[in-house]
Amino acid sequence: MRAVFGGLALLCLAGWLFARTAGAAAATEATDAATTRAQGYATTAVAREASVEAGRLVVVPKSFADAVQRDVAGDATVARIRVWDPSGSLVVSTDPEDRVGKGAGASLDLRAALRGGSDATVAQATFTPLSGDATSSDTLVQTFVPLSLRAGDRPVGVVEVDFVRSRIVSAWWERLSIALAAAAAIFAALFVVFMTRDAAPVAAPLKKVEPPDTAPTIRHDYRATVSSGDRGWVVPSSDSPPPATSVAELEAATTRIAELEKALERAADENEQVRSQAASKEQDIERLRQETTERVAALEEQMKAEDPEVEALRAKLAQAESRAAEAESLLSTAHEQLAAAHTQVGDTLVVDAGEGVEAEDDSASEPAVDLEPSVEPEPTDPTDLIAVLEARVADAEARAQHAKEEAMQLSPEASDLRMRLARTAARKKMGSVG
Numbered sequence: 001m002r003a004v005f006g007g008l009a010l011l012c013l014a015g016w017l018f019a020r021t022a023g024a025a026a027a028t029e030a031t032d033a034a035t036t037r038a039q040g041y042a043t044t045a046v047a048r049e050a051s052v053e054a055g056r057l058v059v060v061p062k063s064f065a066d067a068v069q070r071d072v073a074g075d076a077t078v079a080r081i082r083v084w085d086p087s088g089s090l091v092v093s094t095d096p097e098d099r100v101g102k103g104a105g106a107s108l109d110l111r112a113a114l115r116g117g118s119d120a121t122v123a124q125a126t127f128t129p130l131s132g133d134a135t136s137s138d139t140l141v142q143t144f145v146p147l148s149l150r151a152g153d154r155p156v157g158v159v160e161v162d163f164v165r166s167r168i169v170s171a172w173w174e175r176l177s178i179a180l181a182a183a184a185a186i187f188a189a190l191f192v193v194f195m196t197r198d199a200a201p202v203a204a205p206l207k208k209v210e211p212p213d214t215a216p217t218i219r220h221d222y223r224a225t226v227s228s229g230d231r232g233w234v235v236p237s238s239d240s241p242p243p244a245t246s247v248a249e250l251e252a253a254t255t256r257i258a259e260l261e262k263a264l265e266r267a268a269d270e271n272e273q274v275r276s277q278a279a280s281k282e283q284d285i286e287r288l289r290q291e292t293t294e295r296v297a298a299l300e301e302q303m304k305a306e307d308p309e310v311e312a313l314r315a316k317l318a319q320a321e322s323r324a325a326e327a328e329s330l331l332s333t334a335h336e337q338l339a340a341a342h343t344q345v346g347d348t349l350v351v352d353a354g355e356g357v358e359a360e361d362d363s364a365s366e367p368a369v370d371l372e373p374s375v376e377p378e379p380t381d382p383t384d385l386i387a388v389l390e391a392r393v394a395d396a397e398a399r400a401q402h403a404k405e406e407a408m409q410l411s412p413e414a415s416d417l418r419m420r421l422a423r424t425a426a427r428k429k430m431g432s433v434g
Contacts (some may be wrong), residue, residue, distance in 0.1 A: 002194035005187045012184035013398045016177050023173030031120050031141055037075070038161035039118065044082060045071040046150055046159050057147075057157045059092045073130050077167040080127050082160040083147065086114055091157065095128045097135065109144040113158040118145045122165060139165040178185040260293055299427050314368040320403070327400035334393040341389045381384055 045067040051060045064083075072078055083091040088110055109119045126137045140162040146155035180419050 002191055005194060007193040009184050009187035009191055012187060013178045016184055019173050023177060024266055026173055027169045030170075031143075034141055034161075034163045034168050035118050035120055035145065037144045038159065038163075039145045041072055041078075041161055042145045046147060046166035050083070050147060050149060050157065051229065052149070052156055057083070057091055059083055061092050063406040064092050065094070065150055068130065077163045078130060079138070079162040080130065081162075084110055084160065086155075086157060090305070097126075097128055109142070110158050113144040113146045114155050116146055116155060118143065120144070125162070127162065141165050141168065160340055205331035236350035260284050296427055299424065303424055324400075324403040327396065327403040331393070331397040331400050334389065334396040338386075338389045338393055341386050354370070 042420050046059070049063045049067050050057060052058070068081060072081065080093065080095045082093045082095075082098065088101055090098060090102050092100065101141065109121060112119045120141055120143045122139060122141055122196050124133060125140050125142075128135050141164075142160060144158050145161070147157040147159045148155050245271070317385070
C-alpha cells in the first residue's frame with residue numbers, strides 16, 4: 001500500500017505543478033488581452049476628449065463621462081478609468097471617490113507608459129463601478145497605457161484602465177491546484193504512516209493447537225469416610241479411571257452451549273418486546289387518564305350549568321315529602337283520637353246501662369210520670385265526639401290521599417333526579433380513582 005500511496009502523492013504533486021503553470025499562463029494571456037483593450041479605450045474614448053492647453057493636459061469631465069458611458073460602460077470587466085498627466089497628477093477619473101490633482105508619485109508604471117510602453121499590475125483596491133453601484137473591494141488588474149492625441153506623437157499623459165481580475169482570469173486553475181495540493185498532502189501522509197508501520201518489528205504468528213481426538217486420561221483416587229456409631233469404615237480407593245470424553249460429546253456440548261446462547265438472545269428480545277409493550281400500555285393508560293379527567297371536568301361544568309334545575313327539583317321533592325309526612329302524622333293522630341273516643345264511648349254505655357236498671361226498679365215502685373222532652377246532645381256527648389273525630393279522620397285521609405297523588409306526580413321527576421345524582425356520584429368516584 002505504501003507504493004500506491006507514494007505514487008498517488010507524486011501524481012498529485014505533478015498535477016499541482018501543471019495546474020499552477022497553466023493558471024499562470026492563462027493569467028498572463030488574460031492580462032495581455034486586457035492591456036490591448038485598454039489601449040483601444042485610450043485611443044477612442046479618452047484621446048477624443050483630451051487636449052493640451054498651455055503645456056498641460058486638459059480633459060473635460062462631462063465629455064469624458066459621456067464618452068466612457070458610450071464606449072466603455074458595456075464592458076463589465078472594467079472597474080474604473082483614470083487619466084494622469086506627465087507629472088503624475090490625476091486629471092480625471094470615473095470613480096467619484098478619487099480627488100482630482102492628487103499625485104501618484106514616481107510610479108514605475110507611469111514612467112514606462114510615458115516612454116511609450118505599457119505595463120500592468122495586480123492590486124487589491126476599493127472602487128465605485130461604472131454602473132454607479134455601491135462601493136466594493138476586489139482584486140484589480142491595473143493597466144497603464146500611453147495617451148497620444150495623434151498617432152506617432154509623443155505621449156501627453158497616461159491612461160489607467162483597471163479590470164476586475166475575477167472577471168478576466170478564470171479561477172478554475174487556481175481551484176484545481178488547491179485540490180491537487182491537498183490530495184498530494186493526504187497521500188504523502190498515508191505513505192509516511194505505512195512506511196512507519198512496515199518498519200516496526202512483526203510479532204511471530206501464533207500457532208493453532210488442535211485439540212486431541214480423545215480427552216487425556218486422568219487417574220483419580222476416590223476415597224470417602226463415613227462414621228456410624230462407635231465404629232467407622234473406609235471405602236477402598238478405586239484405581240479405575242473415569243470414562244473418557246469423546247469428540248462427539250464435546251461437539252454435543254458445544255452445540256448445547258450455542259443453543260443456550262440463542263435461547264438467551266431470544267429471551268432478551270422477548271424481554272425488550274415486553275418492555276416496549278409495557279411502555280406503550282403506560283402511554284395508553286396516561287392518555288385514558290387525561291381523557292377521563294377532561295370528561296369529568298366537562299361533566300362538572302355541565303352540572304354547574306344545570307344547578308338551577310336540580311335545585312328546583314330538590315325543592316319540589318322536599319315539599320312533597322314534607323306534605324306527605326304531615327298528612328301521615330295527622331292521620332296517625334286522628335286514628336289515635338278515634339281509638340280513644342271509642343274507648344270512652346264504651347265506658348259511658350256501661351254506666352248508662354246500670355242507671356237504666358235502677359230506674360226500672362224505681363218505676364215499678366213509684367207511679368209513672370210524664371217525661372221531659374228530649375234535648376240535643378251537648379258537644380261533650382260521646383256520640384257527637386265520635387262524629388267529630390270521624391270527620392277529622394276523613395279529612396286527614398283526604399289530605400293524605402292528595403299528598404300521595406302529588407308524590408306520585410313528582411315521583412318521575414324525583415326518580416330522574418336520583419338517577420342523575422347517582423350517575424354524577426359514580427363519575428366523580430371514577431375520576432378520583434383514576
